[in-house]
Amino acid sequence: MKRFWPFALLAPLLLTLLVAFAAPVAMMLMRGVSEQELPVVMPRTAKALRAWDGAGFPPDTAAATAAGEMRAARHAGTINRIANRLNYDIVGSRSLIFATAARLDQGAAGGSVADLARIDPRWGDRATWSAMRHASGPSSSFYLWAALDRRVDPDGHIVSVPSEQAVFVEILLRTFKISAIVALLCIVLGYPVAYLVARAPSKFANPLLIVVLLPFWTSTLVRTTAWVVLLQTNGVVNGLIQALGLAQAPLPLLYSRTGVYIAMTHVLLPFFILPLYGVMRRVPPDTLRAARSLGAGPVSAFVRVYFPQTLPGVIAGAVIVFTLALGYYITPALVGGGADQMVSASIAFYTNRSLNWGMAAALSILLVIPLGAILILGRSVSGWRPI
Incomplete structure (x- = not known):
């Protein structure tokens, strides 16, 4: 028992360090290698995009799922999280998500990639769907590459960001x-x-x-x-x-x-x-x-x-x-x-x-x-x- 007394005396301190310091720091650092927005707000869309190989455009079923969950997120007030996350990757995605969700709420068709492209031509760009696929999680290298002034292009290649954005x-x-x-x-x-x-x-x-x-x-x-x-x-x-x-x-x-x-x-x-x-x-x-x-x-x-x-x-x-x-x-x-x-x-x-x-x-x-x-x-x- 004498061998365990020092550990028993240190246990409150170690527990305090774990709960008040180590755990919060670890949780914060995990944000740099994980995706917290799209998998939580649009889980079925994230799952469909993870199954997509990234070639061409995603299947229309994935587009229809995305349209439905965008409408649901707009009603739930959580669409702002998705819009902000995609805007980190492609500037202007925030307005795209908000405008598309509003049009879908007004009755616009969203059952396919072509339907969404008629709402906004940017849905007909592979880069938009590629950004959503990168944000589908659960793990992600997006933030680490961004911190090194790099990004993943629609073909999966690591490329440099424009010189005016390369600051990190x-x-x-x-x-x-x-x-x-x-x-x-x-x-x-x-x-x-x-x-x-x-x-x-x-x-x-x-x-x-x-x-x-x-x-x-x-x-x-x-x-x-x-x-x-x-x-x-x-x-x-x-x-x-x-x-x-x-x-x-x-x-x-x-x-x-x-x-x-x-x-x-x-x-x-x-x-x-x-x-x-x-x-x-x-x-x-x-x-x-x-x-x-x-x-x-x-x-x-x-x-x-x-x-x-x-x-x-x-x-x-x-x-x-x-x-x-x-x-x-x-x-x-x-x-x-x-x-x-x-x-x-x-x-x-x-x-x-x-x-x-x-x-x-x-x-x-x-x-x-x-x-x-x-x-x-x-x-x-x-x-x-x-x-």
């Missing part, structure tokens, strides 16, 4: 680039600080550690807003640069990529220093002295003896910073310009404004998969194991 790959690459540079800046700036705190005597180390922890006592919004004040055209930073003669005119630090790097590095730097400091505290100080006594120079002793022992902490801190930076929303939104917004802004837009949860989930999946690969790579390189 650029946003994803920008997100990974900004996150990687912020992680690199944290390594460059945080390693000396962590080394200083770890090697300092206790009476100095504790105050220095408190200084490192100070940003945790202020909200991210307050810190980011402070950087907006500091980086503006007539702010403190530009005033100092001009006073030192480094520039004749104010630099464009606010609403720029530079401002994003500065603010995000400041906000995330403690998340790199703390795990690295914990690793450095466990490195015996005698190792450096032993290397020096055997003839190694200061640089050689540091590079060949000390740094390899702290590498797990470097990787752990860099992964934490990179992970947090991937999902950052407030700092790029306030400090960056329109060309500096990260994928989190798109996820927020599709979740809160357009209510396209499938696209929001697909973008989230495209962040989770590379992150898992980075964790596995970090473990294989240094032996670091995330707890």
Whole structure:
């Protein structure tokens, strides 16, 4: 029984994490690879379209079923869900669904593909039926391909979307680039600080550690807003640069990529220093002295003896910073310009404004998969194991 007591004590916490965190996240991510609209609102149509091989046009029985269920959805008030989903694939499908349902309600014939084409010529286009077949579920790759600026054409081929609609790959690459540079800046700036705190005597180390922890006592919004004040055209930073003669005119630090790097590095730097400091505290100080006594120079002793022992902490801190930076929303939104917004802004837009949860989930999946690969790579390189 003693072996099961720890699990019994942890059971409430694990159950809370499962119910309040893991399950909702998993349900949200499932929206990116499943179809929730057509199979629910028009189940018989979805079943008929799944049986269709996609060649030519669907059988007239499938068209008649679609016509009947469109009318029923209009009366039930659920037709908006189908119209919105098809409009994600082909712009203008919303008006097509609403107008067709209204005409069918007025007595127009809808027993065949030709009848529906007489109501609106777009029903005579294979692309319309292909979009409905892609939405028939239950699983779907539509949102994932859309998040990669791709789509499935009526023949089942993966093709690029028009250049004016291709935005997501650029946003994803920008997100990974900004996150990687912020992680690199944290390594460059945080390693000396962590080394200083770890090697300092206790009476100095504790105050220095408190200084490192100070940003945790202020909200991210307050810190980011402070950087907006500091980086503006007539702010403190530009005033100092001009006073030192480094520039004749104010630099464009606010609403720029530079401002994003500065603010995000400041906000995330403690998340790199703390795990690295914990690793450095466990490195015996005698190792450096032993290397020096055997003839190694200061640089050689540091590079060949000390740094390899702290590498797990470097990787752990860099992964934490990179992970947090991937999902950052407030700092790029306030400090960056329109060309500096990260994928989190798109996820927020599709979740809160357009209510396209499938696209929001697909973008989230495209962040989770590379992150898992980075964790596995970090473990294989240094032996670091995330707890």
